[in-house]
Amino acid sequence: MTTRPDRAGDAAGVSRRRFLAGAAGALALVGLTACGSGGSGGASASPTAVGGGKRTITTALGPVEIPANPQRVVCVDHYTPGALLDVGVTPVGVADFDTNALLADYVPRLQGLPKVGKSNEAKPEKVAELRPDLVLGTHLAHAPDPNAESYKAFAPTALFAAKTAGDWKDRALQAADAVGRRAEGEKVRQRYEERAAGIKKKYADALARTKWSMVQGGRSGEWALVLPGSWGGVVLVDAGVQFGASSAGQQGTTKNFSVEQMDALADSDVILVRGNSDGSIAAQVKPVLEQPVWQGLRAVKNNRVFPLPYFNTLHYGQAEAMLNKIEDILKQL
Structure with missing residues (x-):
């Protein structure tokens, strides 16, 4: 956001x-x-x-x-x-x-x-x-x-x-x-935390052997990595996701690259692209997917590119919806 x-x-x-x-x-x-x-x-x-x-x-x-x-x-x-x-x-x-x-x-x-x-x-x-x-x-x-x-x-x-x-x-x-409604708020938070911990435990093997990246569009000729400390990145961290080398340990919320720098995604086994709330791919990221170099990425060749809604997570209800999508992806790995 x-x-x-x-x-x-x-x-x-x-x-x-x-x-x-x-x-x-x-x-x-x-x-x-x-x-x-x-x-x-x-x-x-x-x-x-x-x-x-x-x-x-x-x-x-x-x-x-x-x-x-x-x-x-x-x-x-x-x-x-x-x-x-x-x-x-x-x-x-x-x-x-x-x-x-x-x-x-x-x-x-x-x-x-x-x-x-x-x-x-x-x-x-x-x-x-x-x-x-x-x-x-x-x-x-x-x-x-x-x-x-x-x-x-x-x-x-x-x-x-x-x-x-x-x-x-x-x-x-x-x-x-x-x-x-603090008591209700605590229950919502606890439900989210338990859900994230459950995914982290249940899919520990798949999480241990995969690197993930979050991608969104940028200005003309650019794209951006969405980082672990971002609004939605913290949800992936809670679920035990390991980020690719270009994202892991980076500060801030996003990091911009030119389209010629797609090799920043070379080690990613799973790429999450910004999605709409209905599960479709956001218009702003589509130009990135049309780049010839995109087609050569490992995750793309292995059909492991998935739209993910709520990159800019605002509340726990959205975060739980993200966890549901993350589990759906893990089932396919």
Whole structure:
């Protein structure tokens, strides 16, 4: 997953007049709801009335006091929606998303929800319209959400730090905890870890005698190795996969090569190419597969090239889907 730099013109999000009007309107709606008579549904009740108290959690931007039982959660990034669905919580609004970046089973459940704008730069007025009692998102130190302070006018805002690609595991648990589902989040994590350990043990022989590489497209005339420390690379590591020499021990998430450098894959017995959520090969990698030198690789000659979805793993549900695919491949080796 590539994060685009923030545009300077987006920093304000909305004009001061529109922002203050939106904030006032949103807060007025919440106030009217809180003053209404009892017996209304959860979406209409006040956050404090339903939540039954507050608690403080740690976030990337410091401690934040949140409802103990939030009812109207808005996700302003593309990480937390999947993590919430993993523990049985559906947000009332989400940032825009690429369907191929989400677990296929979750796409229908999120497509019908109100959208609040781009991931990590949602529109404050769109967030306010949904009357959230909690806003969740991700804090990228190199590209912070320019509207993070604005969300706080409508609801407690918890942004969790993304320090490395593989720490989506920690942030998934933090998101579950924020909505009062930490126990469920722990169970999801345990299920994933047990599944990965089971594959590592069951297919130890096949894993010991094979080297794997993850490949995606790049700029014209280039391709990239996706490395063990990447979002999806950590899932392969957990399953006991050994990476080829050009990937093993490398820092970062990707390493670029020219098409003339396909020999970087020469020792790979299995090549995983970026796939879509439906299992098809992603369009961005197809030019790589059309290179004449590609056809001479050992893995290609042995029919051991497989599309793998969720290279940019966002949550445990996706990671489990990756493990299922990895096991399917191991059965063929």
